[in-house]
Amino acid sequence: MPTLDATIEEILNLAAEHFHVPRESLQPGDDFFQKLGINSLQALGLLTRLEQHFGIELPDYELQGVSDFRTLAERIQSRL
Amino acid sequence: MLDLRQYNCLGEALRAGLARWPGETCLIESDRDREKARLTYRQFREAALPLARALQEAGFQKDSRAAILMTNQSKWLISAYAVFYSGGVLVPLDYKLPFAEQLQLLAHSRAEVLIVEYHIWRALAQSEGFGERKPRLVLVTEAPVGAALEGARRWEEFRGNRHPIFVPRRREDPACIVYSSGTGGRPKGCVLTHENYLEQCRALTALFPFAPGMRYLSILPTNHAIDFMVGFIGPFTCGATVVHLRTLRPEYIRDAFRKYKISYMTVVPMLLKILERGLRERFAELPRGRRQMLGALISMNRLVTRRRPRLKMSRALLRQVHEGFGGELRALFVGGAFTEASTLQFFYDLGIPVGNGYGCTEAGTVITLNDFKPFRADTVGRPLPGVEVRIADPDAEGVGEVAVRGKTVMSHYLDDPEMTAETIVDGWLMTGDLGRLDAKGHLQLLGRKKNMIVTEEGKNIYPEDIEAVFEGLAAKEFCVFAANYLWPALTMIGEQLVLVVHPEGGGALSEEVAADIAERNRRLLNYKRISGYLVWDRDFPRTASMKIKRMELAEQIRQAASRDQMVTL
Numbered sequence: 001m002p003t004l005d006a007t008i009e010e011i012l013n014l015a016a017e018h019f020h021v022p023r024e025s026l027q028p029g030d031d032f033f034q035k036l037g038i039n040s041l042q043a044l045g046l047l048t049r050l051e052q053h054f055g056i057e058l059p060d061y062e063l064q065g066v067s068d069f070r071t072l073a074e075r076i077q078s079r080l
Numbered sequence: 081m082l083d084l085r086q087y088n089c090l091g092e093a094l095r096a097g098l099a100r101w102p103g104e105t106c107l108i109e110s111d112r113d114r115e116k117a118r119l120t121y122r123q124f125r126e127a128a129l130p131l132a133r134a135l136q137e138a139g140f141q142k143d144s145r146a147a148i149l150m151t152n153q154s155k156w157l158i159s160a161y162a163v164f165y166s167g168g169v170l171v172p173l174d175y176k177l178p179f180a181e182q183l184q185l186l187a188h189s190r191a192e193v194l195i196v197e198y199h200i201w202r203a204l205a206q207s208e209g210f211g212e213r214k215p216r217l218v219l220v221t222e223a224p225v226g227a228a229l230e231g232a233r234r235w236e237e238f239r240g241n242r243h244p245i246f247v248p249r250r251r252e253d254p255a256c257i258v259y260s261s262g263t264g265g266r267p268k269g270c271v272l273t274h275e276n277y278l279e280q281c282r283a284l285t286a287l288f289p290f291a292p293g294m295r296y297l298s299i300l301p302t303n304h305a306i307d308f309m310v311g312f313i314g315p316f317t318c319g320a321t322v323v324h325l326r327t328l329r330p331e332y333i334r335d336a337f338r339k340y341k342i343s344y345m346t347v348v349p350m351l352l353k354i355l356e357r358g359l360r361e362r363f364a365e366l367p368r369g370r371r372q373m374l375g376a377l378i379s380m381n382r383l384v385t386r387r388r389p390r391l392k393m394s395r396a397l398l399r400q401v402h403e404g405f406g407g408e409l410r411a412l413f414v415g416g417a418f419t420e421a422s423t424l425q426f427f428y429d430l431g432i433p434v435g436n437g438y439g440c441t442e443a444g445t446v447i448t449l450n451d452f453k454p455f456r457a458d459t460v461g462r463p464l465p466g467v468e469v470r471i472a473d474p475d476a477e478g479v480g481e482v483a484v485r486g487k488t489v490m491s492h493y494l495d496d497p498e499m500t501a502e503t504i505v506d507g508w509l510m511t512g513d514l515g516r517l518d519a520k521g522h523l524q525l526l527g528r529k530k531n532m533i534v535t536e537e538g539k540n541i542y543p544e545d546i547e548a549v550f551e552g553l554a555a556k557e558f559c560v561f562a563a564n565y566l567w568p569a570l571t572m573i574g575e576q577l578v579l580v581v582h583p584e585g586g587g588a589l590s591e592e593v594a595a596d597i598a599e600r601n602r603r604l605l606n607y608k609r610i611s612g613y614l615v616w617d618r619d620f621p622r623t624a625s626m627k628i629k630r631m632e633l634a635e636q637i638r639q640a641a642s643r644d645q646m647v648t649l
Contacts, residue, residue, distance in 0.1 A: 041330070047329075
């Protein structure tokens with residue numbers, strides 16, 4: 001199983017690619033709604049992308065109350 | 081369809097529906113593409129009555145309040161029926177709210193029972209203050225085997241053995257307490273009566289009837305008054321089926337249309353736009369010849385549906401488009417916020433009528449609705465049967481505040497006589513929205529009288545609520561307004577927020593402060609951001625207790641400054 005840091009790194013790479021922003025502009029503690037200027041449906045789109053990448057299923061409610069990449073990574077890590 | 085005039089409360093009407101169509105499917109619950117549950121009306125009743133009995137044995141009785149905090153799913157509706165059966169009052173809470181706000185509303189409602197999904201409960205139970213605020217009975221659905229529930233009970237095991245007692249209510253008794261969003265620290269608990277719901281349902285199903293075999297795809301939160309009506313009470317009093325998806329991802333919504341042959345769905349404007357964009361992209365990718373053919377078919381469809389929708393004809397003309405929506409779609413409804421005319425026209429031209437309407441929780445959801453006779457994209461339709469709309473204090477162009485009267489208007493705001501008196505004046509609900517009625521009785525909305533905006537996701541934003549992020553700004557004083565409130569623009573599209581800032585020592589704003597405003601703005605969620613700021617060099621009018629007199633300040637700004645003086649961010 002990858003480490004949490006490795007999972008964070010992968011999420012940041014995928015988010016940058018998915019929303020067409022430079023990778024270096026994203027940090028683990030960033031609020032992705034604010035940083036990427038996205039709404040909740042667009043965040044669900046990212047969740048689908050992450051599911052495909054990690055080969056896991058993430059119910060919509062895993063985004064409930066989550067707005068930063070690090071917490072999202074922790075939720076994913078617990079399902080790997 | 082039941083004749084709802086015969087019933088006095090939701091419990092009675094639902095009970096009659098369950099008895100009338102025992103073999104019809106009332107609920108389908110799908111988790112993505114996996115169907116998890118399919119219940120007939122008989123099975124629904126069999127699931128709900130033991131819960132009602134257990135609630136009654138636990139002391140739940142007439143007028144007891146039960147809050148539900150769940151995503152859209154079968155247990156939401158089963159629980160609601162058990163509450164109504166027992167004569168209780170339902171408090172549907174928004175599962176999307178931050179946990180602290182959920183706790184605040186839970187306490188405000190004084191619910192003695194909370195029915196909650198496991199993952200929400202887990203977060204709530206860890207929130208500060210849950211211990212003091214939690215209701216005396218908490219029922220948790222779908223808790224994993226072995227999960228420690230710390231005094232809460234498992235919903236699935238909370239069952240009574242004997243038949244419950246049906247507790248009737250009167251039409252004027254409260255059925256639900258529904259919190260309208262964007263509370264600004266002051267909860268607005270709309271007390272809606274059984275009469276409000278029965279009359280609203282009667283009016284809506286007269287225009288858009290449900291029948292056995294018809295399927296409603298429920299994706300707007302059921303706690304919202306719209307889905308509660310068209311995704312529960314409407315279909316259940318007509319023998320139709322409600323489909324729950326347990327995900328909001330557009331790809332599964334698209335699949336569900338085809339798999340379940342959906343008849344109706346309600347969306348927020350944002351989702352309608354996503355659907356529109358997807359279709360436009362697909363059309364643009366077609367080879368030139370096919371694209372031209374599609375254009376010709378759309379033009380033909382526009383012609384044949386000029387006076388009214390003709391579903392069979394549209395489905396034949398634009399077969400592939402309709403198959404993508406399952407082939408049995410009768411109409412989409414859009415609610416929660418204002419929708420652009422071009423989007424409505426796009427779908428209508430494809431033979432998919434979008435029921436564009438206008439409403440608010442205080443008016444029991446829908447006030448006006450487009451009846452497609454003929455379709456008009458430029459209005460929000462005519463008042464529902466039994467609902468009176470008038471324009472208060474109209475100007476020379478007939479524009480004034482939209483006021484509503486009728487059997488669907490709420491009783492009052494819970495524990496807030498002051499706000500109730502401001503909102504319901506001489507029996508008329510003052511909506512705070514500006515509009516005018518045309519010669520055909522259609523309502524056109526033209527902005528807001530109140531200081532707020534509504535996003536495409538249907539979120540109400542009160543400018544006062546976002547001032548906290550500018551606390552500590554190196555300025556003498558500041559205040560946030562809706563731009564349309566300061567300078568009425570006769571539109572409800574592209575609403576903006578503006579920060580009015582009075583620099584220290586008057587005069588111009590320093591570069592540092594301007595940069596600080598931009599930086600703080602970035603900390604806000606994108607839909608809460610201000611679009612610009614206005615520099616104001618006079619002292620704000622204040623009350624004796626030093627609160628800003630917002631209306632007076634707005635009036636001064638309206639007189640002395642124009643929208644183009646706003647510095648855009």
